[in-house]
Amino acid sequence: MLIRKKGDVILILIFLQLLYIFYLLTEGNIIYKKKSVLRSTIALKTDNCRKPHDMTNFTVCRTLPFTKVICEDPLIPRDYDEFGIHFKVPNSVHVIWFGEGLKFTFYNYLALRSMASLQRPKRIVFHYSIEKPSGPHWERAVREIPCLAFKKTDEPTSVLGIQLDQPIARTDAARIEILIKYGGIYIDLDVITLKNFDELRKYPVTMGRSVEVAFSMGILLAE
Template sequence: MKNELATKNKNRTAELKMKVVAALTTTPPPGPLREESCDIETALLFLRMNKNSSIDNYTDPLANVIPIGGLDWLFNKTVPCVLDQKIFNSTNHEQFQTFISCSNEAVTVKKIKIDSNSSAQIFKFPDACLGKVISTSCEDGKRVPNVVHYIWFGNIAFDFIYFVSFYSVHKYQKPCLILLYYEFLPSGKWWDLLRHIVHNIVLVQMTPPTLISGKKIKFVQHKADITRLKILKEYGGIYVDTDEYFLRPGDELRNSNCTMGKAHDRSIGSALIYAEKGALFIDKWIDSYNNYDPSKWGDNSVLMAEKLARKFPDLIHVFEHHCAFYPHGLVLYNQNYKWSHSYGLHIYKTGHIPELQKINFETVRNINNTIGAVFRYILFGSKELCSS
């Protein structure tokens, strides 16, 4: 078995070097769409950061890392795609939800059975009891608690794509709690199915902010930008955008005070943030909103994160490999991108909502691009196109 693995790794490294040489010596297509796989982008990043190195002495850091999704990325075969009915058939099992209570003596987190007449437990932000739960019941020895935060501002439909995001977090990250901060509670069949499957979603009702530093907020996205920082300052945890998808756990990223990833355009992505409670980087980011300009789209979000990371490098771990979270958006819809060593993917839903709204358990079976492969991997456990 060891000899077989060594041979595969040797062949893989040789093939990778050939592709990197081709990428370095071939005139790239217009725009930043060079990506074929995370493997190639990792090698190119190494060469860019180590000017005195060459592809001849490059050692693939991913050679002995077990790839997710398997070794075959040709997509020239089909497999049976069968949903686990014990999980996805909501009519076959009872519904449970997490119930939280606090007293002077103890914090209680338990799973209770509910029915259609049960009232959901709803919290406000900030909440001292939630803070106690996160710091005690969700404590696992890492700096960043294994608690996921989603923001749901605006009265938008809870489509299948959002169901898959939440389910991917539940399946791969296995958080202690998933906190949903909402203005209007989601509804519909995909929300109902999610509530049947995922029992540790905690509802936090919030009125979105209307002002930042006395200035009226123009975009709903800016409301979410400042809110995510205040949430992380108060509780710590993992902030996740609703169009971010987990492909494996990121527990090793919870050992730093704050971790963010680079996007394909070299900016720092804010769709996924790991931060401990009261992280100094988050504090400085919040302080930057004293100069908030409501007319500028990303100045206080991704652009400010990049500026602060350069100014205070000791306060943040920047994950340089953009293929880990943020490949170029075109590789998601126009081709099959090799995400075998990615932690997750941000699918850049803006501009693609009509086609994304057509995805469901049936249509996803034959979508021959990265989005289809990622969704199948999350839902069926295999990235391959479906035979049934």
């Protein structure tokens, strides 16, 4: 194949550069962070970071720096908004982990971490039926989120006399029972929080909608 134009050479070089960046991004779940942010972190001190080729403003790290979440200050409870309106929904978060031998992934960690960081709840109650998770991502979540609490919760087996044979049905029933009993915010462990839920805490009940014709059980709020 003959390269006839200078522009073709430039396009090929750009393509090769993109391939190299893709390799860096996919090698060992490497994560990009600005160098200025990581300059004094544990990650740099333990030589987990390096500067990729031709990317002067970034450093590539194999591990995230350790930072602890600041939960709600018990001396300054967030029971009212800035206009003095009382929140109906408690500032507590509930998540469910039913089953055994399940892998707690990096995505699960991000779900917990993002909710804790942006909502700053009084507590995140981790409801588990058999065993707590294990592994590096779980250990990191426990270490970083001081308001993480644990409660052994039995899986519902029936509702109104109807047997719940499917795991998803038992989980759906459990999240409703938990919110009826305690109130608060329920999220699935595959939900990444982008902003806090205080605006929705003013209402008695809030449900999400993932498609136009049906409600989603992935995020629920109840007083």
